[in-house]
Amino acid sequence: MSSSATDDPSWVRRTDVRLGPDPTRVVSTLFLPGQELLASGESRSAGVLARVLGLTDGEVDAELDALARAFAPRHRDLDASWDAHFALMRHRLTDAADLTPHRRRLIGAYFTQEFAVEGAALFNPTLVPHPDQRGVAAGATRFVMTVRAVGEGHVSSMGLRTGVIDAHDDLTFDPPPSVGVLPATLASPYSREAFQHRLDDLGSHLTNADFVLDALPPTFDRNDLDRALDVLRAQRLTRGAAERTIARLEWIADCTYQVEYPSDSAIGERVLLPHGASESHGVEDVRMVRFTAPDGEQEYLASYTAFDGREVSMQLLRTSDFTRFTATPLSGPGARNKGLALFPRQVGDRYLALSRADRETNSVTTSSDLLHWEEPVVVQRPAHPWELVQLGNCGSPIETASGWVVLTHGVGPMRTYCIGALLLDLDDPTRVRGRLARPLLTPAADERSGYVPNVVYSCGAMLHGRTLVLPYGCSDSTIRIALADLDALIEELHT
Incomplete structure (x- = not known):
């Protein structure tokens, strides 16, 4: 274990694992x-x-x-x-x-x-169980870790790493990939409802938008869209703002894409570079979770921040095998700004997510379709000295018998980022059952220097037995792993 000295709780242990950017990749x-x-x-x-x-x-x-x-x-x-x-x-x-x-x-x-792809930095990871657990020893879990890789021009992309944590909580990462593999772009189906929600957010001319969307089926493809746009284009002299509506619809289509990696490539080789117009300057801070549907089917869902060089927006990424991914823009008041993090299952008949729509509090938002997110309900406001600037989440909630464990980040003086925790009620996640008065992780002396100093930050932890495996970025430069005793964490959350 690492000997980095901090005032963190005794039930949190840093491992010796440290991953840095590889400029040769x-x-x-x-x-x-x-x-x-x-x-x-x-x-x-x-x-x-x-x-x-x-x-x-x-x-x-x-x-x-x-x-x-x-x-x-x-x-x-x-x-x-x-x-x-x-x-x-x-x-x-x-x-x-x-x-x-x-x-x-x-x-x-x-x-x-x-x-x-990672010539400048590697940070802000998420850890999830690997879809293939065959051949893993008893008590061990194979995992996939998403990483934010930053290259020339500060362009961010999503990278992947794989490894195993054994029954004794020892982590072993697979050998780092020597090459990067990009996916092929596939034709993507579009949702009329998703387009309508995104147009509402963008404030487009609704009469023209309805004229186009009413001509489309609930699910359509690019050819269908082009035909509908051609009809509007032919009437642009008598329809005000037609060109603006066309540009908005094409922009939404460009942000909706599907990619597939070669089947003979390793997961760790795969790189997702920015695709759509909304993310031309970065696919940032992927928050991934293994989601279980009411019928028991599982898939991996992730929200990420799309950055076009001027504005940010939220996108949904979906995959079942880390080979084929679909990306769709998110909409609604709950999806404003950064940091949406999905719950791993529905609560009642609604999808839930953590939101930081106002940029300084932690909230819960709901959705009927995973795409449009309703007005969020605030569940946590800055209260302690280490979080008075702003709060946010550090990934998707983790379900326990005691409630939803939410890892949070708090920003304090000197723009120092620390990781804390919150406990939400299982049946009513807008009800707070406990919160830490102190951080569970603060920047150690050897973690404070980097592109953005004095930061520890995670996009999602994984539960392994009764241990919370917490990957985190250090000052927007490198990645480390900490282990937290779940029972001790919950006990402190209740005090």
Whole structure:
């Protein structure tokens, strides 16, 4: 165990596990050499293409061989990335069909770059049981940990790690992935009701929106949407704000997506980069939970903060196997701002979530469909010195016989983040049954320095027997794991 000295309770123990960012872990993404126009009126891409077309066949072959030797070991199927990026540039070439396969691939390489997904930081984890527990020793649990990885431009993505915690609470992480694997984008079904809720939040022209949505079935695809938008577009002269409504609907569609990873990739290799317009600058702080439906079916649900460089919004991520994921925008007053965290099951006939819609208190919000969240009910306000700036949650509630254990974060003087806890009633989670007067985790001396100093923060813990396994980020830079005795925590929550 770590010897980091703090004033934390004796029933909380830090492990020696520490995960840091690996700048050698890269993925290949599209590279456009400047979007600016030159004096001639031609983009830089056109100039690059002209110069590559001027190479001899021998120069093309030699350059491609050198690139493969230097870069292929850092990627899975780099040739496929080069080919895909050539396909995106093909429309700029009048004689693309006459090019040799090697020249096409080299053109693709000139429009490809490496992105170090965790080149800057690795933090704010969530821990959940792995969907496959086959072969695990008695008393042990295989787990999946989501991580927030930050790369160039402070762009955040979701990474994954896997490992096992044994019957003695010893953690072993699987070897870190040597490559990053990106998913393929699939056609995504859309929900008319979800579109309507999001339009209400955005304040769109309702007459035009209703005109489009009324022409669509409850579930529709992109072709259905395009046909309905074409009808509105044809009437734009007689329908005010039609272009604005079209832009809003296309924006919502862009934020609704489905991706799938290669079946032969390991979970730990998979990286979810920003996809939709709402998250162009980051997929941030994934709060994942294994959700059990009333019929016993289980899936993994996660909320995350989508950041477009100026504004934040909440998205829902769903998967059953960590291979295929769907993402959908959330709406309603309960989904404002950051930090929505879903309960692991329904209470009554409603979905529940923790909310921090007002940015400083902990609240509970409800939903009938997981997408639209009602006005939240405040359950905790700042009261103690270490949390007087603001409160928030540290992931989904954990169900116990004594109630819902909620890990919280509190911000105090010098913008210091600590982790606390709250106990909510099982049947009525708006009723508080206990709260910690002191933090259960504060930044240790060797955790205080980082991109954002003096922070310990988690996006979700996992219950293992009677031990709360708490992964947490240290000053927005690295990840550590702490273990808390559940019975001692509940006893203190009741005092």
